[in-house]
Every structure is written in structure tokens, then in C-alpha cells.
Amino acid sequence: MGVIMIQAAEVAQPGRLSGHRALPLRVGTRGSPLALWQTRHFIEVLSGVCPELRDGGLQEQIIATTGDAVLDRPLADIGGKGLFAKEIHEALLDGRVDFAVHSLKDLETELPRGVVLACTLKREDPRDALILGARCGAAADGDPLAVLPLGAVVGTSSVRRQAQLLHRRPDLTVVGMRGNVQTRLGKLRDGQCDATTLALAGLRRLGLDLPTIAVLEPEMMVPAAGQGIVGVTVRAKDADLLALLAAIEDAEARAAATAERSLLQELDGSCRMPIGGHARLLADGRLTLTGMVARADGSFLLTRSLTGRPADAERLGQTLGTSLRADSPMDIFD
Numbered sequence: 001m002g003v004i005m006i007q008a009a010e011v012a013q014p015g016r017l018s019g020h021r022a023l024p025l026r027v028g029t030r031g032s033p034l035a036l037w038q039t040r041h042f043i044e045v046l047s048g049v050c051p052e053l054r055d056g057g058l059q060e061q062i063i064a065t066t067g068d069a070v071l072d073r074p075l076a077d078i079g080g081k082g083l084f085a086k087e088i089h090e091a092l093l094d095g096r097v098d099f100a101v102h103s104l105k106d107l108e109t110e111l112p113r114g115v116v117l118a119c120t121l122k123r124e125d126p127r128d129a130l131i132l133g134a135r136c137g138a139a140a141d142g143d144p145l146a147v148l149p150l151g152a153v154v155g156t157s158s159v160r161r162q163a164q165l166l167h168r169r170p171d172l173t174v175v176g177m178r179g180n181v182q183t184r185l186g187k188l189r190d191g192q193c194d195a196t197t198l199a200l201a202g203l204r205r206l207g208l209d210l211p212t213i214a215v216l217e218p219e220m221m222v223p224a225a226g227q228g229i230v231g232v233t234v235r236a237k238d239a240d241l242l243a244l245l246a247a248i249e250d251a252e253a254r255a256a257a258t259a260e261r262s263l264l265q266e267l268d269g270s271c272r273m274p275i276g277g278h279a280r281l282l283a284d285g286r287l288t289l290t291g292m293v294a295r296a297d298g299s300f301l302l303t304r305s306l307t308g309r310p311a312d313a314e315r316l317g318q319t320l321g322t323s324l325r326a327d328s329p330m331d332i333f334d
């Protein structure tokens with residue numbers, strides 16, 4: 001029996017770009033070293049599956065954002081994490097760029113009208129790390145926080161990290177510290193704090209996986225929703241780009257991101273509220289989601305996990321969020 005070949009040239013196929021697109025396509029990004037690394041990584045991965053886009057078919061375009069410009073105040077005071085993506089999405093909707101690359105943890109759960117999360121790339125290590133300064137002991141097996149001397153000063157502007165540190169170590173002093181990864185490491189070197197916490201993903205991507213790091217397991221430091229995942233948004237109407245990006249979508253990252261972001265949305269926390277969300281696939285194929293809510297001073301902290309089917313990721317996040325909210329004091333949602 002012969003095989004019948006069906007030619008379907010007009011149908012968008014994963015990894016193929018339909019013919020009527022002017023190249024180069026523009027990729028919008030923030031200008032920080034980490035954002036640029038992630039954008040170049042995206043360009044490499046996409047050109048890997050779409051030969052037409054190699055050799056200049058994709059061009060990075062840096063978009064200045066308010067979140068990057070204002071570094072002297074906590075993010076929560078200047079409008080929250082939506083600030084990083086706002087200007088990039090304006091550029092997307094104006095047609096100045098065709099893709100926008102984000103650290104998923106900095107991307108608001110509610111995207112602007114006409115913008116969709118087209119793909120999530122394979123996740124880098126989602127854990128947080130404690131970067132140790134000169135006054136700390138050497139990292140060793142056992143409780144990683146034991147390396148911090150009594151009353152140590154830890155620099156972080158993340159209420160999520162602050163609450164989880166103070167919950168275990170009420171003797172610590174947490175001082176606000178913003179700026180990109182390199183700036184914060186500089187402040188640690190200058191002695192402005194004894195230690196700082198950063199996402200391992202950022203350190204690895206920038207090649208800054210230092211020896212003076214203690215990795216914090218998710219059980220003691222629940223990561224932020226989306227940590228370690230690069231997400232790409234496009235205009236909802238660009239069906240060809242959506243089909244193209246389906247080819248580089250990582251299903252595990254998507255399931256985890258969906259559960260974690262659904263939890264975040266359900267808790268509807270301001271970015272002043274400490275919330276953690278971390279999902280992973282188990283060996284049996286099920287998805288397990290851990291959620292954490294706390295009071296910023298660490299005096300209340302609740303962690304709970306729920307397991308279900310990856311296809312139910314969104315509902316998993318909603319259910320866990322509802323349950324965490326029901327058992328938390330109301331003041332933490334203010």
C-alpha cells in the first residue's frame with residue numbers, strides 16, 4: 001500500500017513561519033545583563049527550530065522600563081512588578097516589537113488585552129540561594145542558615161524572602177536592597193550586608209555560580225511563582241507566531257507556571273505580601289504545587305501542598321490558594 005502525502009502549505013506548523021512576514025522580527029527586552037542573556041537564549045532556541053530566522057532574522061530591541069529606572073524605592077511603592085513589562089507590552093501592541101521576553105516571575109498574572117503568553121522555555125533551577133559575605137561561616141551540609149552569625153544583616157527587597165528568613169531566624173536584620181544581580185553582589189562585597197538572597201537561575205545564567213553560596217531548598221524557602229522560567233509574550237492576533245512558538249514550548253515549565261500563577265492570582269496578593277509558589281512534576285507524572293503565605297515580619301507563615309494532574313494545573317492553583325487564604329489571618333491580605 002502506498003502512503004498518501006498531504007501537502008498543507010497554508011496551515012501553520014510548529015517551527016515554521018508562514019511566508020508573509022517581513023524580517024527581521026523584533027524581540028523586546030529589558031536592558032539588564034540577565035534580561036539580555038535570556039533574550040539571546042530565546043533567539044538561539046527559536047532559530048534552532050526555525051532555520052529561516054537564523055542569521056539576523058531575529059533582532060533584540062531594548063525597551064527602557066520604569067522598574068529599571070527607579071532603583072531607590074521598593075518595587076511595591078512605584079507600582080509593583082507590572083512596571084517591568086508595561087513598556088515592553090506597549091511596544092508589542094504598537095508593533096515596535098513582535099515578541100517580548102520576560103522572567104516569568106516579573107510578569108503580572110493579568111496580561112494586557114491583546115497580549116498572550118505564547119511559550120515558556122525549559123526551566124532553570126527554581127531555587128533561591130544565600131550568597132555569603134566575609135562574616136559568614138563556610139557553607140556546609142545541614143541547615144544552610146546556620147552559617148549566618150547571630151543578628152546578621154541580610155540584604156533583600158523581596159518580602160517573600162524576608163518573611164521566610166525571619167520566620168526561621170528572628171534574630172536577623174533584613175535591609176532593603178534593589179538593583180540588578182551584579183549591583184546587589186557589589187553591595188555585599190562593600191559590606192552593606194552580611195549575606196544576600198538571589199535566584200540561583202539568574203546567577204547560573206550570568207555565570208556567577210559563586211563558591212560562597214548556600215542553596216535554599218524549596219522546603220525552607222518556597223520560590224516565587226515562575227522563578228527560573230523565561231516566558232515569551234506575543235500579540236494574541238499573531239496566530240503564525242503563536243504556532244511557531246509552540247515548537248519551543250516546554251510542557252513541564254508550562255504546567256508548573258500555570259499552577260504557580262493561578263495560585264498567585266487566587267491569593268490576589270499585592271507585591272508587598274509574601275507569597276511563594278512552586279510546582280514540579282513527580283516521577284508518576286502528577287504535578288505537585290506548594291504554596292506559602294506569610295506576614296512580612298515572619299510572625300505568621302503557612303505552607304501547604306496539593307497534587308493533581310498537570311492538565312488541571314489552573315484548578316490546582318485556585319484550590320490551594322483558597323485553602324491557604326481560609327487558614328490565614330486577614331491582616332496579611334491588606
Ligand SMILES: NCc1[nH]cc(CCC(=O)O)c1CC(=O)O
Nearest residue numbers: 103106198199201202227228229
Ligand atoms: N526580580 C528580579 C529577578 N527576576 C528574575 C530573576 C532571576 C531569574 C529567574 O527567576 O528566572 C531575578 C533576580 C533574582 O530574584 O535574584
